[in-house]
Amino acid sequence: xxxxxxxxxERLLRHVRRYLTELSDHLADLRTExxxxxxxxADAESAAFVRLGGIDDLxxxxxxxxxxxxxxxxxxxxxxxxxxxxxLAGAWFVALLILWSGWQIFLPGxxxxxxxxxxxxxxxxxxxxxxxxYFGAPLxxxxxxxxxxxxxxxxxxxxxVGLVLIAWMGGTSQVQASRTAVLGGVGHIRMRFAMETSxxxxxxxxxHALVILSLxxxxxxxxRLQKARSLSV
Amino acid sequence: MSMPARETNPNFMxxxxxxxxxRLLQQEEMYGYEIVQAIRSRTGVVVTVGEGxxxxxxxxxxxxxxxTSRRKTVNGRSRVYYTVTPAGARRLADLSQTxxxxxxxxxxxxxxxxxxxxIP
Numbered sequence: 001x002x003x004x005x006x007x008x009x010e011r012l013l014r015h016v017r018r019y020l021t022e023l024s025d026h027l028a029d030l031r032t033e034x035x036x037x038x039x040x041x042a043d044a045e046s047a048a049f050v051r052l053g054g055i056d057d058l059x060x061x062x063x064x065x066x067x068x069x070x071x072x073x074x075x076x077x078x079x080x081x082x083x084x085x086x087x088l089a090g091a092w093f094v095a096l097l098i099l100w101s102g103w104q105i106f107l108p109g110x111x112x113x114x115x116x117x118x119x120x121x122x123x124x125x126x127x128x129x130x131x132x133x134y135f136g137a138p139l140x141x142x143x144x145x146x147x148x149x150x151x152x153x154x155x156x157x158x159x160x161v162g163l164v165l166i167a168w169m170g171g172t173s174q175v176q177a178s179r180t181a182v183l184g185g186v187g188h189i190r191m192r193f194a195m196e197t198s199x200x201x202x203x204x205x206x207x208h209a210l211v212i213l214s215l216x217x218x219x220x221x222x223x224r225l226q227k228a229r230s231l232s233v
Numbered sequence: 234m235s236m237p238a239r240e241t242n243p244n245f246m247x248x249x250x251x252x253x254x255x256r257l258l259q260q261e262e263m264y265g266y267e268i269v270q271a272i273r274s275r276t277g278v279v280v281t282v283g284e285g286x287x288x289x290x291x292x293x294x295x296x297x298x299x300x301t302s303r304r305k306t307v308n309g310r311s312r313v314y315y316t317v318t319p320a321g322a323r324r325l326a327d328l329s330q331t332x333x334x335x336x337x338x339x340x341x342x343x344x345x346x347x348x349x350x351x352i353p
Contacts, residue, residue: 015292022265022288022313029266030284053283061286065293 019062027052072152079148080162084141088169091137092191096175098130100189103177111179113187138170142216150223153231163216169193171209249280250290252332255317255325258300264312265291291315299324 030051034044052058072079103113106123119127142163149159172193179187195203250272257263257271268291269284294300299321305314317325 018313019288019292023285025264025310025312026266026269026284026288051284053285057283058285061283061289065289065296 015062023052023058070152072148072154072158076154076158080145080158081165084145084162084166085169087141087144088137088166091133091141092173095130095134095137096189096191098126098133099175099177100187102126102130103187112177114177134175138166138212139215142166142212143219146216146220146223149220150227153227156224159220160217163213163220167209167213167216170212171207172205248328248332250287251294252325252328253280254287254290254294254315255299255321255328258315258317259322259325262314262316264314268315294321297324 027048030048031041031044034047035041039047053061099113102123103110106119106126107113110118113127145159145162145166148154149156172195174192174194174196175189176192177187177189195205253272253276254268257268257275263271265287266284269287272280291300291302295302295315297320298318300315301318302313302315305312
């Protein structure tokens with residue numbers, strides 16, 4: 001068992017062990033009661049099982065308990081709406097921190113950290129890492145939404161809401177940087193979400209959002225299809 | 234020898250096992266088997282459920298803080314005994330009130346009486 005899930009496994013097993021122990025004790029009591037009523041050992045055993053309930057009923061009763069329901073079912077708005085937004089915000093914070101620190105270290109005199117060809121070697125790799133996190137975050141978060149939804153066989157509504165939200169955020173986000181915006185010249189980076197009209201007619205932000213949406217929805221639909229097929233076999 | 238009683242229609246059982254369990258445990262601490270037998274005998278075998286189904290209900294109530302449990306060895310066997318907490322007692326009072334109102338409303342409906350007060 002992978003280490004990150006060890007605690008989860010132990011916690012679930014604690015519930016299961018206790019449930020099974022109590023069921024075993026209950027079965028033994030029922031068997032004794034049936035034997036006292038005059039049944040043979042074999043008859044008492046089968047009567048006790050009937051009274052205890054079928055395996056399906058016992059499993060269903062346990063699974064339906066609120067503490068065994070996943071957060072995706074209990075609070076889909078949090079799992080597919082709030083959490084992806086927080087993850088995206090966290091990833092963008094890291095990306096902008098890389099941009100700002102790279103600006104301070106490698107381009108101390110420049111008015112903006114943007115502009116290709118001004119840095120090379122390690123400095124270029126440093127900026128590219130930040131860029132990869134910035135542009136990759138919506139895709140990774142979107143794929144995460146898809147994987148969770150498929151794994152837990154959830155209806156498509158909330159995952160799709162999450163994917164559209166992430167695509168919209170990713171498509172319309174813009175980063176602006178200026179050395180002179182704040183006193184002291186330490187540099188100022190800010191983000192905004194806007195649709196800029198392009199000469200082709202469609203806003204750039206919308207195009208970018210549609211690309212992100214396609215790249216996240218398509219894998220989700222494929223995984224969904226694969227899961228449905230594997231379950232039907 | 235008696236055949237196991239037919240299970241009560243589950244659609245009418247929402248919240249009933251919880252209510253009965255809290256009521257029984259308010260009087261004395263019990264373990265699962267005792268609870269089920271007490272429900273059977275005190276309801277005249279009108280209310281019966283798959284007996285193993287009582288445990289998820291007990292665990293859920295404990296998780297919600299309505300019950301506490303402790304292990305006790307009786308006649309050489311280790312049992313998990315359940316007791317109602319103050320929060321469980323409040324929950325029982327709420328459930329009892331709701332159920333009493335509901336039962337009265339249904340009774341009134343069946344006997345053709347007037348409209349009663351709204352069920353909270």
